[in-house]
Amino acid sequence: MNLKELAQHLNLSPTTVSRALNGYPEVKETTRRRVEEAAREFNYMPNAWAKGLATGRSMSIGHVMPTSKMHEMVNPVFGDFITGASETYVKEGYDLKLTPVDDGDEAQRYRALRTRGNVDGFIVHGPHLTDGRIALLREIGLPFVVHGRASNMPADYPWIDMNNRRAFERATALLIELGHRRIALVNGLEHMDFAHRRREGFLAALASHGLVPDPALMRGGEMTERLGYRAAADMLDGTSPPTAFLVSSMVTAIGVRRALHERGLELGRDVSVIIHDDDLGYLRNGDDVPIFTATRASVREAGRRAAEMLLRMIRDPACAPLQSLMEAELILGRSTGPAPR
């Protein structure tokens, strides 16, 4: 059943039916109802391609995930973000188009999505400190929102981010107040912007308490269980082991915990750990009582909001670049305690 057939059934012109269905004001209320009813009855739905062709809008959003950075991107964070974004899209009638892209032809690919006209906007995932995609997308001229920021770029693009710096600064300060002096940082890959900011927060807190950072207690890498295990193992077996860890992800912290257990150390008594918790659906930080003390911010919520921002910018192209900073909450679990003497 297409528009023309539906119109014939109703003894109306396609014009009127189209208008009725799209909420234009110049159609009589009774006609509109008649049309809507018939549309429901025959289960009519406009053909997306024809509509896209006629309107120039595609009603879909491109999420481009770089595959060479796969380890970083195809991770639960990505999944949860996408889910959040989808919740918004589905409400507004948008679709989500996922495009993996090999690192080389990134520009090529964005342009293709543009000129083939099949997305109305982009979400950019996993920005680096310096990230060429921002200039590229601006040049391409389609609305976009970056999940995260790129510290080394002029900050006049649209983004949504969690306040990584503040979160890690607060967490570090908490550990210091608990008496810890040798605090380790197990971070993500530090060319990624979020990890860089976390480190800044960490360093700022140390500095403001007059502590000198020890390079031996800072480690960055892909946030795997293994990284946590290795980093913790090395540090704990070192000459002057840390009494506390700041860990960038739940998964990594599990590795840290493994190293602790292996050495007969008890979490929260012998060694304190604070993690950043993205509040992922399937990897919860305890239920009633959090296992880990954590800075927490829902990445799913970020996805929802990013999508809202993007849609708003699509609807109103004149709109200034929207930006949004989310604060993490600091929640107390059982993994922190006063520094052992």
Add this chain to the structure above:
Amino acid sequence: MNLKELAQHLNLSPTTVSRALNGYPEVKETTRRRVEEAAREFNYMPNAWAKGLATGRSMSIGHVMPTSKMHEMVNPVFGDFITGASETYVKEGYDLKLTPVDDGDEAQRYRALRTRGNVDGFIVHGPHLTDGRIALLREIGLPFVVHGRASNMPADYPWIDMNNRRAFERATALLIELGHRRIALVNGLEHMDFAHRRREGFLAALASHGLVPDPALMRGGEMTERLGYRAAADMLDGTSPPTAFLVSSMVTAIGVRRALHERGLELGRDVSVIIHDDDLGYLRNGDDVPIFTATRASVREAGRRAAEMLLRMIRDPACAPLQSLMEAELILGRSTGPAPR
């Protein structure tokens, strides 16, 4: 730059240019080259909407994720599967369209995707033992591939699955051979087909060794860390605790490990654990030496293959339903050992 403009530049008709670009035989070789060159030069790409409208093919595949089963679906397995599928799609010029769907209007939504004509096929995620989507999709008439199977349905639809039954049967047999008699199963949600099959495999192995399953040692649920912890804690504190665990996921096993450690039990010595390992990118089961003894099958590879099957069926609609069963490999890690006496 659109087709017409390109044609004018070349002093050709749009017809010829279109044919040249789409590899039709009735265009002179020199003309074709001229056209291709110009297309490259002006960076011409056909408008996807127009093309879709004209051809009736959309060059995109729908992945529908049910949001009420979110906990099960939006998990790393889903992410890795998608990644694998994308690798295939991108090679063949397809796009991946992600649609979350509220449980109620599932049928509605599939139909909408169909009649609005914006996908050429579906991948079905997370089949239940009895799953209405299969009949629905068949009725809708678009090609589809199910990731997993639905045991209670006639098996004449296209699917790709891992041999869950065999994997768990082998794993159980291994534990029995190591002398274990009280073996616990910490499974996924057992209305999900994969979990059901795993349990069958587990039971079959017990039976064929003359062992009687103990309901107190079987638990199913969402495969979270917490499930593993709770299940293990309860069972270990019970009247006759198990000496070995069979665990359906890496994440869950981490919870089991936590319970063990808390009780001063050592993995592989006091208690053996075998997991199923989906070989996820960021949650590896060790590197050189696997931490857990595991049945392993790459879910990403499954995604790749599922996509290939689907594309083949799209190209050849007369093609019989493709089906593919992948075997898991059993890898020995450090989490298993002879039963303590």
Add this chain to the structure above:
DNA sequence: CGTGGAATTGAAAGCGCTTTGGACCGCCTG
């Protein structure tokens, strides 16, 4: 009653591509 403006509806021209049904040309065959 006539009239102008608002309300309502339609005809038709795209949107950018594919594809059908020729047209034209050169060349081979009988």
Add this chain to the structure above:
DNA sequence: CAGGCGGTCCAAAGCGCTTTCAATTCCACG
């Protein structure tokens, strides 16, 4: 030389929708 036949190319008709512009109807009002 007529007829036929590949080899190339093009004009034009869609695909199903939106949107501009114009037509028609309906009323209120003078």
